Amino acid sequence: MVMAVILLLALALVLGCYCAIHRHKIGATYLKPLLKNTPLEDCYHATPVVPEQQKSRRRRSIWDIPGPQRIPFLGTKWIFFVFFRRYKMTKLHEVYADLNRRYGDIVLEVMPSNVPIVHLYKREDLEKVLKYPSKYPFRPPTEIIVMYRQSRPDRYASVGIVNEQGPMWQLLRTSLTSSITSPRVLQNFLPALNAVCDDFIDLLRARRDPDTLVVPNFEELANLMGLEAVCTLMLGRRMGFLAADAKQPQKISQLAAAVKQLFISQRDSYYGLGLWKYFPTKTYRDFARAEDLIYE
Structure with missing residues (x-):
C-alpha cells in the first residue's frame, strides 16, 4: 500500500512537471478545442490590459x-x-x-x-x-559543506571563508587575504609552483601516446596537478602526485581519490533534489567519508 502511494505521488510529480513546462503546448492542443464555439472561447485569447504608464512604473525584480x-x-x-x-x-x-x-x-x-x-x-x-x-556581500554557500562542518564543531571553528557570511566572513577575509595575496608571499611561492609545473609537463610527456601525441586521462592528471600545487602551498611540502614512474604510496592515492569524491559529492548535492538535508543519502555519506579521510 505504501509503495503504491509513493508511486502515485511520483507519477503526479512527473505529470505536474511536464504540464508546467509544456503548459502553452497543452493549452493550444487540448484546452483551446474544448472552448471552441463556446462563450469562453474569447477567454483563451484574452490578455490583461495594463496601461503603458503602469507598466513603466512597475519595478522589475x-x-x-x-x-x-x-x-x-x-x-x-x-x-x-x-x-x-x-x-x-x-x-x-x-x-x-x-x-x-x-x-x-x-x-x-x-x-x-x-x-x-x-x-x-x-x-x-x-x-x-x-x-x-559591500562590506558583507552574500554568496550562496555550498550547503553540504556547511551542514557537515556544523555537525563537527570539534573539528571546525567555522564553515570556512568560502561559505561564511556577514561579520564572520569579514573577520576571516581580513585575517587571511592580506597574508595570502601579498606580493612578497606570492613571490616566495613561485619557485615551488614552477617546479610543480615542470613536473606536470614531464608527466604529460611520459603519458602521451607516441603516435597520436594524445594524453589519456588528461583530466585526471590535471586534477593531480592542482592537488599537488595546493598541498605545496598549504602544507609546504611536495606530496608526489606527479611522479611519472614511481608507484604512489597508498595514502597518497587515497587522498587524491578522496578529493575527487569531494567534488563529485558537492556537484551531486547542488544539482540534485537535496534529500541529503533530511536523511543521510549516499551523496552525503560519500561526502562525509571523503572529508573524514582528508582530515585524518
Whole structure:
C-alpha cells in the first residue's frame, strides 16, 4: 500500500512537471478545442490590459530575469533529471553555454529551496558586481559543506571563508587575504609552483601516446596537478602526485581519490533534489567519508 502511494505521488510529480513546462503546448492542443464555439472561447485569447504608464512604473525584480521554467520544490533543477534528458551534470560547461544562448547574458537559476542564483556572462556585468562596495556581500554557500562542518564543531571553528557570511566572513577575509595575496608571499611561492609545473609537463610527456601525441586521462592528471600545487602551498611540502614512474604510496592515492569524491559529492548535492538535508543519502555519506579521510 505504501509503495503504491509513493508511486502515485511520483507519477503526479512527473505529470505536474511536464504540464508546467509544456503548459502553452497543452493549452493550444487540448484546452483551446474544448472552448471552441463556446462563450469562453474569447477567454483563451484574452490578455490583461495594463496601461503603458503602469507598466513603466512597475519595478522589475530578480524574478523577472529570464531562465528555465521554475517548478515548486524543484526550482530549475528539473533540467538535469534523467527523464527530461535535456542536460547532463557531467558537462556543465555545455549546460551554461546553452543557457546563455537561450536566455541571454543574464540568466536566473532557482534552487529547490527557492533561492535565486543569477548567472552573468558579460565581462562588464561581472566588473560591476565585483567592484560594488559591500562590506558583507552574500554568496550562496555550498550547503553540504556547511551542514557537515556544523555537525563537527570539534573539528571546525567555522564553515570556512568560502561559505561564511556577514561579520564572520569579514573577520576571516581580513585575517587571511592580506597574508595570502601579498606580493612578497606570492613571490616566495613561485619557485615551488614552477617546479610543480615542470613536473606536470614531464608527466604529460611520459603519458602521451607516441603516435597520436594524445594524453589519456588528461583530466585526471590535471586534477593531480592542482592537488599537488595546493598541498605545496598549504602544507609546504611536495606530496608526489606527479611522479611519472614511481608507484604512489597508498595514502597518497587515497587522498587524491578522496578529493575527487569531494567534488563529485558537492556537484551531486547542488544539482540534485537535496534529500541529503533530511536523511543521510549516499551523496552525503560519500561526502562525509571523503572529508573524514582528508582530515585524518
